Amino acid sequence: xxxxxxxxxxxxxxxxxxxxxxxxxxxxxxxxxxxxxxxxxxxxxxxxxxxxxxxxxxxxxxxxxxxxxxxxxxxxxxxxxxxxxxxxxxxxxxxxxxxxxxxxxxxxxxxxxxxxxxxxxxxxxxxxxxxxxxxxxxxxxxxxxxxxxxxxxxxxxxxxxxxxxxxxxxxxxxxxxxxxxxxxxxxxxxxxxxxxxxxxxxxxxxxxxxxxxxxxxxxxxxxxxxxxxxxxxxxxxxxxxxxxxxxxxxxxxxxxxxxxxxxxxxxxxxxxxxxxxxxxxxxxxxxxxxxxxxxxxxxxxxxxxxxxxxxxxxxxxxxxxxxxxxxxxxxxxxxxxxxxxxxxxxxxxxxxxxxxxxxxxxxxxxxxxxxxxxxxxxxxxxxxxxxxxxxxxxxxxxxxxxxxxxxxxxxxxxxxxxxxxxxxxxxxxxxxxxxxxxxxxxxxxxxxxxxxxxxxxxxxxxxxxxxxxxxxxxxxxxxxxxxxxxxxxxxxxxxxxxxxxxxxxxxxxxxxxxxxxxxxxxxxxxxxx
Amino acid sequence: xxxxxxxxxxxxxxxxxxxxxxxxxxxxxxxxxxxxxxxxxxxxxxxxxxxxxxxxxxxxxxxxxxxxxxxxxxxxxxxxxxxxxxxxxxxxxxxxxxxxxxxxxxxxxxxxxxxxxxxxxxxxxxxxxxxxxxxxxxxxxxxxxxxxxxxxxxxxxxxxxxxxxxxxxxxxxxxxxxxxxxxxxxxxxxxxxxxxxxxxxxxxxxxxxxxxxxxxxxxxxxxxxxxxxxxxxxxxxxxxxxxxxxxxxxxxxxxxxxxxxxxxxxxxxxxxxxxxxxxxxxxxxxxxxxxxxxxxxxxxxxxxxxxxxxxxxxxxxxxxxxxxxxxxxxxxxxxxxxxxxxxxxxxxxxxxxxxxxxxxxxxxxxxxxxxxxxxxxxxxxxxxxxxxxxxx
Numbered sequence: 050x051x052x053x054x055x056x057x058x059x060x061x062x063x064x065x066x067x068x069x070x071x072x073x074x075x076x077x078x079x080x081x082x083x084x085x086x087x088x089x090x091x092x093x094x095x096x097x098x099x100x101x102x103x104x105x106x107x108x109x110x111x112x113x114x115x116x117x118x119x120x121x122x123x124x125x126x127x128x129x130x131x132x133x134x135x136x137x138x139x140x141x142x143x144x145x146x147x148x149x150x151x152x153x154x155x156x157x158x159x160x161x162x163x164x165x166x167x168x169x170x171x172x173x174x175x176x177x178x179x180x181x182x183x184x185x186x187x188x189x190x191x192x193x194x195x196x197x198x199x200x201x202x203x204x205x206x207x208x209x210x211x212x213x214x215x216x217x218x219x220x221x222x223x224x225x226x227x228x229x230x231x232x233x234x235x236x237x238x239x240x241x242x243x244x245x246x247x248x249x250x251x252x253x254x255x256x257x258x259x260x261x262x263x264x265x266x267x268x269x270x271x272x273x274x275x276x277x278x279x280x281x282x283x284x285x286x287x288x289x290x291x292x293x294x295x296x297x298x299x300x301x302x303x304x305x306x307x308x309x310x311x312x313x314x315x316x317x318x319x320x321x322x323x324x325x326x327x328x329x330x331x332x333x334x335x336x337x338x339x340x341x342x343x344x345x346x347x348x349x350x351x352x353x354x355x356x357x358x359x360x361x362x363x364x365x366x367x368x369x370x371x372x373x374x375x376x377x378x379x380x381x382x383x384x385x386x387x388x389x390x391x392x393x394x395x396x397x398x399x400x401x402x403x404x405x406x407x408x409x410x411x412x413x414x415x416x417x418x419x420x421x422x423x424x425x426x427x428x429x430x431x432x433x434x435x436x437x438x439x440x441x442x443x444x445x446x447x448x449x450x451x452x453x454x455x456x457x458x459x460x461x462x463x464x465x466x467x468x469x470x471x472x473x474x475x476x477x478x479x480x481x482x483x484x485x486x487x488x489x490x491x492x493x494x495x496x497x498x499x500x501x502x503x504x505x506x507x508x509x510x511x512x513x514x515x516x517x518x519x520x521x522x523x524x525x526x527x528x529x530x531x532x533x534x535x536x537x538x539x540x541x542x543x544x545x546x547x548x549x550x551x552x553x554x555x556x557x558x559x560x561x562x563x564x565x566x567x568x569x570x571x572x573x574x575x576x577x578x
Numbered sequence: 579x580x581x582x583x584x585x586x587x588x589x590x591x592x593x594x595x596x597x598x599x600x601x602x603x604x605x606x607x608x609x610x611x612x613x614x615x616x617x618x619x620x621x622x623x624x625x626x627x628x629x630x631x632x633x634x635x636x637x638x639x640x641x642x643x644x645x646x647x648x649x650x651x652x653x654x655x656x657x658x659x660x661x662x663x664x665x666x667x668x669x670x671x672x673x674x675x676x677x678x679x680x681x682x683x684x685x686x687x688x689x690x691x692x693x694x695x696x697x698x699x700x701x702x703x704x705x706x707x708x709x710x711x712x713x714x715x716x717x718x719x720x721x722x723x724x725x726x727x728x729x730x731x732x733x734x735x736x737x738x739x740x741x742x743x744x745x746x747x748x749x750x751x752x753x754x755x756x757x758x759x760x761x762x763x764x765x766x767x768x769x770x771x772x773x774x775x776x777x778x779x780x781x782x783x784x785x786x787x788x789x790x791x792x793x794x795x796x797x798x799x800x801x802x803x804x805x806x807x808x809x810x811x812x813x814x815x816x817x818x819x820x821x822x823x824x825x826x827x828x829x830x831x832x833x834x835x836x837x838x839x840x841x842x843x844x845x846x847x848x849x850x851x852x853x854x855x856x857x858x859x860x861x862x863x864x865x866x867x868x869x870x871x872x873x874x875x876x877x878x879x880x881x882x883x884x885x886x887x888x889x890x891x892x893x894x895x896x897x898x899x900x901x902x903x904x905x906x907x908x909x910x911x912x913x914x915x916x917x918x919x920x921x922x923x924x925x926x927x928x929x930x931x932x933x934x935x936x937x938x939x940x941x942x943x944x945x946x947x948x949x950x951x952x953x954x955x956x957x958x959x960x961x962x963x964x965x966x967x968x969x970x
Binding site for chain 1: 625628632641642643644662663665685689692731732735803804810811812822825826827832833840841842843844845846849854855856857858859860861862863864866867868869870876877878879880881882883884885886888891893894895896914915916941944949950951952953954957959960961962963964965966967
């Protein structure tokens with residue numbers, strides 16, 4: 050059998066470690082999954098990117114920390130200890146012999162399938178500060194990457210102090226590293242109300258919870274708790290701009306005046322962190338009862354890539370689940386029971402976890418309304434995409450990016466309709482033309498906003514506009530640090546800039562009249578490597 | 579067929595010329611046809627430029643091709659001709675990190691000089707002046723006073739918009755299911771959205787070209803492979819963005835990102851139903867390693883994306899641009915994986931084949947389909963061009 054020496058055939062990836070069960074994310078769901086896997090006799094590796102290095106947090110990775118990470122986060126040991134203290138089950142996991150790797154990001158999952166057959170086994174790309182970037186293999190993966198927060202543009206939202214609700218709660222509760230005293234919370238979702246109550250408990254004064262709709266959308270008992278705590282709820286209101294000084298946010302300008310605050314906490318949408326799943330090719334669908342774009346799962350939590358399962362917030366966020374970690378934990382145990390059985394370790398059956406009911410409100414309409422109220426009706430034109438500095442108008446007019454300083458020769462307008470024809474709006478196409486979402490934050494802050502803008506423009510439901518795709522590495526990796534530890538020499542020996550075909554680059558004046566494979570016996574000079 | 583023989587297609591739907599494939603080659607051909615006053619319709623199964631046409635290294639320096647001179651003449655004019663930005667920037671630096679690489683790269687010097695184009699041999703110090711991100715490991719380099727780079731996705735969209743400005747039509751999300759023929763003529767294209775009549779058919783459908791041509795009994799031997807690229811966060815602009823070498827192709831974009839590819843490809847089975855995944859792999863790390871070697875002062879910059887594309891290849895890796903025997907009104911084109919940079923010229927050549935029956939500005943004899951007349955039937959296996967599953 051002839052092998053194409055310049056193809057991947059015969060080139061071996063260096064794999065450093067193996068687990069039957071890889072669990073990504075050590076929140077309640079991930080921990081429950083790892084522990085259940087170990088109890089069922091599987092070898093388990095549990096990775097979690099937290100605590101994330103201080104510099105990385107400063108870049109709002111993985112959550113929208115918004116420049117309010119306290120100096121304590123510079124102390125890596127203190128952060129690690131805080132993380133261990135915040136989740137005692139991590140210690141249990143260590144004791145059960147689980148290969149627990151904290152401060153370790155998973156930036157890609159690779160499984161053979163359509164148009165890919167090179168993987169020697171299912172692989173995960175990991176990165177940590179000590180051992181750099183490396184690959185491990187696995188047999189089943191449980192993805193429990195949790196959630197992040199939908200961004201919302203208004204003038205000043207790029208300033209320190211504007212941050213996600215999940216990010217604020219994590220800094221306050223896990224690390225004691227939230228730098229802020231007085232917060233305005235945007236949104237009345239269950240997650241926003243829970244965040245407001247949590248921050249209030251931790252001593253952050255809540256100046257107000259602001260809702261653009263005429264009434265709160267979250268559970269009534271949480272609204273009641275808010276009132277009991279003396280927190281003001283303002284409906285029919287938006288933040289028109291953040292008032293800022295040298296140290297970031299100093300107030301939130303509303304229709305009725307300025308609220309003094311040093312934090313503006315975005316709680317309009319808790320978003321399942323589906324980046325790793327999407328990049329791995331797992332099918333997503335807009336499932337409003339699960340909080341937006343979530344993996345399409347079977348009853349055992351299997352994604353369309355059946356050796357990858359999803360549990361916890363990444364599998365779906367709904368009010369009851371946000372209030373009770375037991376639901377996420379039950380999902381995890383149920384999924385692991387199926388994984389273990391498929392690996393020849395059937396044990397006792399696990400109880401299926403509760404599933405979401407009908408959503409209490411239309412989350413698609415709710416998110417679009419916030420975007421309309423905040424971005425489109427805003428005074429001034431904030432950058433929706435902070436990294437690439439793209440405004441809503443530029444996105445909707447598909448303007449070439451400003452670094453081109455492009456002035457069309459005439460007044461021809463290039464609308465979305467002219468691009469799309471009769472097809473649905475596609476954020477990936479808009480992304481490449483305007484660069485919105487193409488910056489170093491990998492679209493974490495603007496992705497859902499761009500989707501909502503396109504849905505508003507096309508006057509279609511939010512869920513009918515796809516989410517811009519995620520691509521590995523789902524966490525930024527420095528070039529030098531991303532280099533393989535020990536590269537198979539075959540890569541270097543056979544590396545070619547293109548395909549290394551013997552006749553592709555022969556200059557046209559030297560090309561034979563006929564081509565046969567046999568004719569390759571005669572060597573000709575060519576200019577590829 | 580002379581231009582004046584091309585008439586309005588009969589009936590309400592269709593066009594004089596239907597181009598199947600909204601990649602950069604098909605769009606350029608359609609744009610050139612529209613410029614010549616021909617009524618043209620492009621049928622695209624997905625979105626224009628969605629596949630490899632919109633995702634590639636953006637290079638414009640194909641000194642081996644009979645279309646090279648026209649490629650070089652046209653690129654500096656494209657922004658003005660199209661009316662939309664392509665982000666084209668001229669010239670290129672190729673860096674060799676050792677003598678072996680320099681020897682390989684020197685063959686390009688011979689090719690260019692043979693055609694009257696200028697390449698300077700530059701030393702390590704000169705390389706570092708032009709490429710501030712280069713390091714002490716530079717062996718030597720070449721400065722191309724031609725070629726350059728452009729933004730693939732923006733260019734594809736520019737072709738599509740410019741075509742529409744000239745009255746050409748683009749139908750996206752429309753899949754071709756068959757053809758209607760009469761004698762030696764293709765009279766209509768069948769799609770999942772109806773039938774479109776034509777006086778002439780152009781097939782320029784990338785990896786789908788072979789499958790579609792086979793429906794007309796035309797054998798275009800090709801195999802499909804997956805190739806990968808990476809892109810980093812933006813860095814300050816270097817004096818020249820068209821920088822490659824060390825086994826890589828790519829560029830610094832006008833935004834400042836480093837976008838590079840190279841290294842092993844994977845042969846895959848052709849898709850019956852196009853549009854499945856284009857997965858990337860940890861090859862990203864091996865590419866990253868070589869970018870960090872090429873531009874050591876960028877070693878700290880972060881990879882923020884990787885992507886993969888499916889690329890069709892003819893047995894010798896050279897394009898086919900031809901009017902196949904047996905058909906009076908059919909033109910086929912595959913650029914065999916190297917279509918972006920050549921697109922201004924390839925579209926022009928296709929237009930002339932359609933309207934005049936021959937290309938006036940270049941000798942296309944080496945791009946004829948007939949060169950494969952005596953190709954071994956098992957050529958793909960003989961060359962090892964097989965998917966991992968077939969090879970194992």
